[in-house]
Amino acid sequence: MTLESIDRHNQEILKNADAWHQKSALRAIYKTFHQAIARHLAPLPQPTVELGSGVADIRRVIPGCLRTDIFPNPWIDRVENAYALSFDSGSLANLVLFDVFHHLRYPGTALQEFDRVLAPGGRVILFEPCVSLLGLLVYGALHPEPLALNQPIQWHAPPGWDPAQLDYYAAQGNASRLFLKATSPHDLTRFRVVTTQRYAAISYVASGGYSKPQLYPNAWLPLMTAIDRLCNHLPQLFATRLLVVLEKSS
Structure with missing residues (x-):
């Protein structure tokens, strides 16, 4: 990445860190997201690793989870x-990607690397925007990153591509396009889709996330959570979050 993109990323991380510490509702909502992820971890003795951890502390729910990112903090x-990845082949139980999959320009190439480092029966757990x-x-009108619903997904990197030469990529609709269809994604031969679950997560949307003002007082969080539970029954209308669990073949 260029120095400009590194600086932009770090500035965004610092802003997110401020929001994380200031917004108790945001921390509470992320805890429920992480609990949903934790319920699907493979019960293997190897470590669990989160890729692209950002500032949200997954270890509040998954103790011992290794937090990683492309820049140090x-x-x-x-x-x-x-x-x-620097991990040995077959050395990990789970890889968690929270809002990371839609930044992978070549998801098939990344999954090949995930296959390498996971033990048999290990899992990749994605938590993504839902269309x-x-x-x-x-994600279309109110978010700066593109949905890219009409853009082709390049599954594999081109020959000679250097993984160290990362550039900015975002396509928030990719997980929905790939995993909410009747057929599995192409070239997913080493993984099976264990489950896909959609969540309304209106409490998160109205919290403003990291970058926007919160639209309700903290005291209303239980009410917002109840609204989420009701709206979960109509995912085609209200789902804003998608959980995908992939398991490596034994």
């Missing part, structure tokens, strides 16, 4: 590149 355990009627509004 005091709360990050180690720097990792999703396309060229529904509300999702189209939230």
Whole structure:
């Protein structure tokens, strides 16, 4: 990456860190997201690793989870590149990617690397934007990153591509396009889709996330959570979050 992109990324991380510490509702909502992820971890003795951890502390729910990112920060355990992980083959139980999959320009190439480092029966757990009627509004009109619903997904990197030469990529609709269809994604031969679950997560949307003002007082969080539970029954209309669990063949 260029120095300009590195600086932009670090500035964004610092802003996110401020929001994380200031917004108790945001921390509470992330805890429920992490609990949903934790319920699907493979019960293997090897470590669990989160890629692209950002500032949200997954270890509040998954103790011992290694937090990684492409840039160092005091709360990050180690720097990792999703396309060229430093872990030994077969050495990990789970890889968690929270809002990371849609930044992978070549998802098939990344999955090949995930296959290498995971033990048999290990899992990749994705937590991603979800394209529904509300999702189209939230991620299409109100979010700076593109949905890219009509752009082709390049599954594999071209020959000679250097994984160290990362550039900015975002396509928030990729997980919905790949995993909410009747057929599995192409070239997913080493993994099976264990489950896909959609969440309304309106409490998160209305919290403003990291970058926007919160639209309700903290005291209303239980009410917002109840609204989420109701809207979860109509995912085509209200889902804004998608959980995908992939398991490596034994």
